[in-house]
Amino acid sequence: MKTTFLALILVAALAAPANAQGFSADIKEIRQVSATIPGAHALRINVVKFAESRRTKNFSIKGAPMEPSIQARTAFQVVYPDGTVMIDSGMDLQVHKFFGRGVEEPYFQDDESAVEAALKKAKLIVMTHEHGDHVAGVVRGPLADELAPKSVLTRTQIQTLLTNPQMPEIKLTPDMAKRYIVVDYEKYMPLAPGLTLIKSPGHTPGSQMIYVALQSGKEYLFAGDVAWHMDGVRQIRGKDAPWITEDEPAMTAELTWLNSLTKSEPNLTIVVSHDEELRLQYIRAGLLGGRFE
Numbered sequence: 001m002k003t004t005f006l007a008l009i010l011v012a013a014l015a016a017p018a019n020a021q022g023f024s025a026d027i028k029e030i031r032q033v034s035a036t037i038p039g040a041h042a043l044r045i046n047v048v049k050f051a052e053s054r055r056t057k058n059f060s061i062k063g064a065p066m067e068p069s070i071q072a073r074t075a076f077q078v079v080y081p082d083g084t085v086m087i088d089s090g091m092d093l094q095v096h097k098f099f100g101r102g103v104e105e106p107y108f109q110d111d112e113s114a115v116e117a118a119l120k121k122a123k124l125i126v127m128t129h130e131h132g133d134h135v136a137g138v139v140r141g142p143l144a145d146e147l148a149p150k151s152v153l154t155r156t157q158i159q160t161l162l163t164n165p166q167m168p169e170i171k172l173t174p175d176m177a178k179r180y181i182v183v184d185y186e187k188y189m190p191l192a193p194g195l196t197l198i199k200s201p202g203h204t205p206g207s208q209m210i211y212v213a214l215q216s217g218k219e220y221l222f223a224g225d226v227a228w229h230m231d232g233v234r235q236i237r238g239k240d241a242p243w244i245t246e247d248e249p250a251m252t253a254e255l256t257w258l259n260s261l262t263k264s265e266p267n268l269t270i271v272v273s274h275d276e277e278l279r280l281q282y283i284r285a286g287l288l289g290g291r292f293e
């Protein structure tokens, strides 16, 4: 009797969904999911940097030298023939100041205004995760009411913003939370032609990566803040920032997967949100446009 009971527990554990035991993802499955929504794929993707943090590199990559490193704060515009989808939503000056912790850091008001114009124009807005530099544009300020009904937040992102927001400025009330398109999914979710959400908790509970396949066949993976610098992916090394708490095993699994993709998928461009060197390199290479349209 006892043995049968133990066996049942074992079977139940084995049958648990893969992502209940940590992160896993498969690029072939993601491509299949991305092909499920009919319609023309996107033509190109643009990036805008609206602020910077000046932190030494050792915070972004454990063991890296304490040399100066610019962290770009960015948002992305996916351009379809008949409209745009925004990835992340910028932030106002007050939220920017939270990140500086008393140190004045560069904030580019003209570029933030370009982000706001692009958000107003977008058909859909989706977030890599629920931190202030990614969601503030759709949760606070004069535009939030207008943008919320076309903004997709996951159930987990909403939950964090209700109960444990990164800063008081982005805390949602239950009434505010009702304004968004709230989604929940197991592992992947197709959101637009060629565009798929990939559940990736770790940096935050509501973190997700976003895969985009263009008409040209070029592929992109927006990894959000899984790494703050691409060296984190290249070296499979996490951050060393005492002010954040991450799920370490999940982070290692995500970095390991991204690293394997850099070797096996030469056609796939991995974009980490805050790597300024990578942003400039991708613009120079024509992989990302440097302004919104």
Ligand SMILES: [Zn+2]
Pocket (backbone or CB within 6 Å): 131, 133, 134, 225, 273, 274
């Ligand atoms: Zn961030």
